[in-house]
Amino acid sequence: MAIRRAGSCVLALVCTLAACTSGGDEPRSTAPQRTPATSAGESAGALQQRRAEPGAPGIGDPYYPEAGNGGYDAQDYDVSVRYDPDSGVLHGDSTMTARATKPLSRFNLDLRGMTVESVHVDGVRTRFDREGAHELVITPERAKAGNQRFRVRVQYHGTPERTASGLGSNGWHRTPSGGAFAMGEPPSASFWYPSNDHPRDKATFRLTARVPQGWTAVSIGREEQTTTRDGWTTSRWVEPEPVAGYLTTVAIDRFDVTRRTLDDGTPMVNAFAPGSEDLRPEARRTGEIVRFLESRFGDYPATTTGGIYLGADIGYALETQGRPTYDAGATLSTIVHELAHQWYGNEVSVSSWADICLNECFASYAQWLWDEGKEGADLDVKYHKTVAAVTEEFWDPPLYDMGAGDEFQGVYGKGILAMHALRRQLGEEAFWRVMRSWPREHREGNASWPEFERFVERIYGRSLDGFFAEWFHRSGLPDEQYLYPGTLSN
Numbered sequence: 001m002a003i004r005r006a007g008s009c010v011l012a013l014v015c016t017l018a019a020c021t022s023g024g025d026e027p028r029s030t031a032p033q034r035t036p037a038t039s040a041g042e043s044a045g046a047l048q049q050r051r052a053e054p055g056a057p058g059i060g061d062p063y064y065p066e067a068g069n070g071g072y073d074a075q076d077y078d079v080s081v082r083y084d085p086d087s088g089v090l091h092g093d094s095t096m097t098a099r100a101t102k103p104l105s106r107f108n109l110d111l112r113g114m115t116v117e118s119v120h121v122d123g124v125r126t127r128f129d130r131e132g133a134h135e136l137v138i139t140p141e142r143a144k145a146g147n148q149r150f151r152v153r154v155q156y157h158g159t160p161e162r163t164a165s166g167l168g169s170n171g172w173h174r175t176p177s178g179g180a181f182a183m184g185e186p187p188s189a190s191f192w193y194p195s196n197d198h199p200r201d202k203a204t205f206r207l208t209a210r211v212p213q214g215w216t217a218v219s220i221g222r223e224e225q226t227t228t229r230d231g232w233t234t235s236r237w238v239e240p241e242p243v244a245g246y247l248t249t250v251a252i253d254r255f256d257v258t259r260r261t262l263d264d265g266t267p268m269v270n271a272f273a274p275g276s277e278d279l280r281p282e283a284r285r286t287g288e289i290v291r292f293l294e295s296r297f298g299d300y301p302a303t304t305t306g307g308i309y310l311g312a313d314i315g316y317a318l319e320t321q322g323r324p325t326y327d328a329g330a331t332l333s334t335i336v337h338e339l340a341h342q343w344y345g346n347e348v349s350v351s352s353w354a355d356i357c358l359n360e361c362f363a364s365y366a367q368w369l370w371d372e373g374k375e376g377a378d379l380d381v382k383y384h385k386t387v388a389a390v391t392e393e394f395w396d397p398p399l400y401d402m403g404a405g406d407e408f409q410g411v412y413g414k415g416i417l418a419m420h421a422l423r424r425q426l427g428e429e430a431f432w433r434v435m436r437s438w439p440r441e442h443r444e445g446n447a448s449w450p451e452f453e454r455f456v457e458r459i460y461g462r463s464l465d466g467f468f469a470e471w472f473h474r475s476g477l478p479d480e481q482y483l484y485p486g487t488l489s490n
Contacts, residue, residue, distance in 0.1 A: 052143035055107035057135055059198045061352045063404035064186060066132065068198025069108040072098040075149075075203050079193045082210040082232075083217075083252055085178050090114075091157045094193045096203075103146045106139040110190035110197040112171070114158035122150050134190055134197075154194045161191055168315040175312045177274045179215065179253030183318050183325055186353055186407075189245030199244035199349040200446055207237045209250055216255040218271040218308050220248055220321045223259075239321060241303055242444050244349050247321040251308050262287050268306040275311025275328055282332045283307055289339050289370075296369055297340070298436040301347040301443070307335065319363070321346050333367045340366035348442040355449045356407045357399045357472065361415030362435075368416055380487055383420050387483070399472040400449045418471040421478070422456075424486030425467055430460050 055071020058064075076097040083090045096109070112134045119128040121140040129137040136154070144150050160172030160182070170184025171191035182192045190197040209217035213231050221239030228234075239248075253273040260268045270283045286307065290300050302322035313328040319341030326334060345359035371377035390413070397410030399418055423431040434456055441455075453468050467485070470478035477483065 050103050050146060052103035052105040052145075055102075055104050057108050057131075057137075059196070059200050061198060061200070063353045063407075064198075066135070067110075067186065068196050068201060069110065071102055071104050071107050072100050072144075072150075072196070074098045074196045074201050076206070077193065077195060077203055077248075078206045080208040080210075081192070081250065083180065083250075084212060085180060085215060085252060086212075088159050088174070088180070089157060090160055090172075090192060092193055093153070093155050094195075095151055095153045096195070097149065097151050098196075100144040100146055100148045100150065104140075104144040106137060107144075109136040109138065109152070109154070109194040110134045110187070111136045111154070111156070111194040112163075112187070112190050113161040114156045117155040117157065118153075119155075120153040134187075136194055152194075156194070173312060173314060175253055175273060175310060177253055177311055179251070179273065181251035181253070181308070181310060181312075181325065182249050183314070183320075185246050185318060187246065189248055192250065195245045197245045199246065200351055202242035202244050202349060202444070202446070204241065205239040205243050205248050207248075207250060208234065209237070209252070210234045211252050214254065215252055216257060216271070218251045218255060218257070218269070218323075220304070220323050222267060222304055223269060239303065241321075243321045243346070247319065247346055249308070249318075249320045249325055251310070251325065253311070260287075262290065262305065266290075266300065266302075267304050269304065269323060270306045270309065272309045273311040276309035276326075279309050279326065279328075279330060282330070282335055283309065285332065286335065286339070289336055292370065292373060293336075293340055293343070293366065295373075296366075296432075296435060297343045298440055300342065301439060302342045305339070305342075307338075319345055333370070336367050336370045337363045343439040347439045347444065349446045351446045351448040351451075353404070353407055354401045355447070356402075357411050357415055357418075358447065358449060358452060360408070360411035361399060361419050364412050364416045365419035368420065379420055380424075380490075383417060383488060386417060392477075395477045396475050398475055401473070421471060421482065421485055421488065422467070424488050425464070425482070426456070426460055427486065433459050 055069055057069060058066045059068030059070055061067050074096055078095045080093040081090055116128060116136065119126045119138055124141050126141060127139045131137055138152065162169050162171035162173060165184060170187055172180060172182055174180050182188060187197050189195040205221065207219045210232050211217050213228055213233050217235050219237035221237045224236040224238055226233065226235040255271040255273055257269060257271045262268060268286060286305055290305055294300050304322035306323045308323055308325040310327050317324060317326045317330050317334050317338050319338045324338035340363040341359060344362035350356060350358055368379055372379050394413060397406060397414060399410055399415055402409060438455060457464050467482050470482040
């Protein structure tokens with residue numbers, strides 16, 4: 001998830017102390033074969049025998065009831081876009097491969113704005129409607145049986161939109177050099193391709209991007225090939241591991257691209273837009289940061305690394321999968337934060353947005369771990385100085401179930417202190433078991449904050465109800481026994 005750099009004086013103070021930053025023929029599918037489990041307690045045969053009904057227009061997140069969609073599991077997106085920076089118009093041709101989780105008479109995709117030209121389901125031209133702000137309602141000629149795999153191709157065009165969010169803005173951004181990029185949270189993917197735009201439904205992702213010669217398109221995943229012909233440059237990017245929609249991106253600019261590999265062969269691509277040159281020294285430390293984080297969290301979980309360095313200053317960075325996207329205000333600490341998300345937020349994604357501390361509290365604490373490991377910082381001293389310096393309002397936001405629209409209020413400041421207090425409560429051996437085993441045991445999946453609490457208690461061997469209630473569920477300064485556990489009481 002992104003780091004907010006603009007904010008209250010309280011947040012600025014904590015950041016200082018914590019060293020943080022504020023139409024053609026229907027294509028033949030080559031999607032990887034993923035076979036998720038059927039609905040709990042229901043056999044494949046029982047699913048197939050049920051009467052077909054519409055898929056839900058939301059995935060079930062109480063904070064954002066219309067986010068994502070129900071009735072199917074997206075397995076792969078194969079997205080093709082053509083973008084001309086001069087006109088600002090994007091032409092898209094996207095195919096989603098999915099599996100019906102129940103018999104479907106119709107289903108929805110999320111797509112914001114854009115003009116839909118046509119929809120095909122399994123090669124057959126299909127009726128569609130637009131409802132609300134982003135619902136693309138698709139009614140196939142024949143209902144889809146439970147567990148049936150199907151493919152949806154959508155052709156569309158338009159000028160992508162951008163909307164305000166708690167971070168600043170989500171969606172399609174233009175850069176000072178005339179380029180553009182997709183970036184945002186919670187929603188992001190639906191601004192530029194039709195998708196099930198909620199992290200609960202992760203899928204593999206492939207992008208073919210076509211831009212005028214002289215421009216470069218960069219995305220997540222492995223760079224397969226780039227060719228230039230008839231004045232247009234086409235590049236192909238493939239992410240073979242499941243990814244949440246908001247962690248996909250395309251960035252178009254006059255990039256200077258450097259390509260290297262880490263010692264273990266992991267490809268590293270750094271793309272620098274005009275205006276981002278000052279970040280090259282920090283970018284050169286990407287491999288060092290990955291190795292440091294591996295020493296704390298276990299093997300690097302992404303298929304690639306590197307970064308997309310923008311010339312625009314939009315107030316936050318985002319942990320786009322394997323290749324985070326950084327605005328012009330990024331720092332070395334920002335890079336540490338976004339790469340830590342590859343374990344916490346990307347490898348293990350939230351079940352609902354109420355669980356955001358699983359992303360942000362962990363990645364923010366990684367910045368303190370860097371200071372401890374690389375700069376020799378005494379984190380207990382840093383903790384005490386921070387507690388003494390912050391105002392009463394600093395303690396107000398709960399870190400779990402904080403309310404829709406308030407997800408990013410406390411996780412970057414209070415979240416750091418909560419993680420350090422948890423470390424001192426558990427002790428070193430148990431804490432590091434948690435940090436290493438949590439992403440490994442939830443690989444490529446989703447989890448909730450209550451699941452994390454039960455996970456920690458299982459490793460610790462006793463109840464932590466009081467600690468979790470004081471730090472994560474309630475507003476206000478934690479009780480002294482939980483504020484100063486372990487060595488913090490000295």
